[in-house]
Amino acid sequence: MDRIRIVGGRPLKGSIPISGAKNATLPLMIASLLTDQTLILDNVPRLADVSLLQRILSNHGVDMMVPGKRPGESQQNGHTIHIVASRIVDTTAPYDLVSKMRASFWVIAPLVARMGEAKVSMPGGCAIGTRPVDLLIMALEKLGAKIEIDGGYVIARAKDGLKGGxxxxxxxxVSGTHTALMAAVLARGTTVIENAAQEPEIGDVADCLNKMGARISGIGTSRLIIEGVTRLGGARHSVLPDRIETGTYAMAVAMTGGDVLLEGARPELLQSALDVLAQTGTEVSATNEGIRIKRNGAGISPVDVTTDPFPGFPTDLQAQLMALMTMAKGTSRITETIFENRFMHVQELARLGARIALDGQTAVVTGVDKLRGAPVMATDLRASVGLVIGALAAEGETMVNRVYHLDRGFERLEDKLGACGAAIERVSG
Incomplete structure (x- = not known):
């Protein structure tokens, strides 16, 4: 099993290209099930979760084509995939596939919308809380689907098609909104989604669906209106840049000091996180090329933060911020409101010398003068990259184990950080 070795203490300088957003790529790929025409996605990140979803979709009969290397192309850029679900041959998503990635449960919506039936295993994925699917099931029932749960599978049927509601x-x-959107676009009549998630990835999927012929309005607001259509066509769509990767590298620069341009990053996608970063004493500036992050080595100021749905501070940046606060000049309070059990990185950061006390859903972080390298264990995707941020500033060597979590959501992380001066390498076996 691969590990990542980091020798801390080096400032980051240079530029990091921001990949396409994983949290938009996965539902965009799933949306291909809604049409028998070709969906072309550009700026797709090279991630383990993307490869796994390709396998899951192929089980339904979906064909995928990834073009070969082109002149002037580099691994720095996202790749293009052509997805064709011309004939769905299987409407069952089995446990052995769905259990490996929670988002794959979302195939239930396009399958029942297009085929009138779906049988999908209860989901698996990261060990962060329960993340129940009851709201996803509720959304399908509101559109006329008959739901049965049998032997760990959710069976959805709409023999005469879904109806607006x-x-x-x-x-x-977020998962409920994705599910409702994909089900509603082919439902007869009008669907209104109230209290919809407003995350940029939801808007990216809605924009793509509209290119395919859907009629969705209210994008970017909490009230989405969908006029159902009888069929969708093909489209070409470029995945928006990953705001979580952007915030992660921004915090890595703030942690180590230095000056890095995050190429292609869009500040409006994570303004609340950038505002928090500015409060820590980090210089944040938007440019035509992306976002520039700079810290001249002065002390890190503590902050108090509560995670919230967009446009609030993202839960997916909570572990990274906590790592940054371990070396702040004072005490910080970080409150997690989205997922239970999302503080599993606390005891691993403590192995580096961090001082963190838990009070319910709040972590109280007392900054220390220095961290020291140690072997640590990644517990989930975002926690693992929080450990990397801590290791980048720690004295001596840190070995991060279970890095398959990192490969699920960060494209070529060690290459991107290494190009900016970090002493980081992957160790196989």
Whole structure:
């Protein structure tokens, strides 16, 4: 099993190209099930989760084509995939595939919308809380689907097709909004989604669906209106830049000091996180090429932050911020409101010398003068990269184990950081 070795203490200088967003790529790929025409996605990141979803979709009969290398092309750029679901041959998503990635459960929506039936295993994925699917099931039922749960599978049927309806989520849910959108675009009549998630990735998927012939309005707001259509066509769409990768590298620069341009990053996608970073004493400036992050070595100021749905501070940047706060000049409070059990990185950061006390869903972080390298264990995707950020500033060597979590969501992380001066390498076996 691969590990990542880091020798800390080096400032980061240079530029890092920001990849396409994983959290938009996965639902965009799943949306290909809604049409028998070709969906072309550009700026697709090279990630383990993308490869896994390719396998899951191929089980339904979906064909994928990834063009070969072209002149002047480099691994720095996202690649293009052509996805064709001309004939869906299997409407069952089995446990052995769905259990490996939670987002694959979302195939239930386009399958029942297009084929009138779907049988999908209960999901797996990161070990962060329960993340139930009850709101996804509720959304499908509001559109007329008959739901049965049998032997760990959710069976959805709509023999005569889905019908438009009103879906009001009791709490903001990204997965529920994705599911409702993909189900509603082929439903007869009008669907209104109230309290919809407003994350940029939702808007990116909605924009792509509109290119395919859907009629979605209210994009970027909490109220989405969908006029159902009888069929969707093909389209070409470029995945938006990954705001979580952007924020992660921004915090790595703030942690180590230095000066890095995050190429292609868009500040409006993570303004709340950039505002928090500025409060720590980090210089943040938008340019025509992306976002420039600079810290001249002065002390890191502590901050108090609560995670919230977009446009609030993202839960997916909570572990990275906590790592940054371990060396702040004072005490910080970080409150997690989105997922339970999302503090599993705390005890691993403590192995580096961090001082963190938990009070319910709040972590109280007392900054220390220095961290020291140690072997640490990644527990989930975002926690693992938080450990990398801590290791970049720690004295001596840190070995990060279980880096398959990193490969799920960060494209070529060690190459990108290494190009900016970090002493980081992958160790196989």
């Amino acid at each position: 009103e879906i009001k989520f009791p709490k903001v849910t």
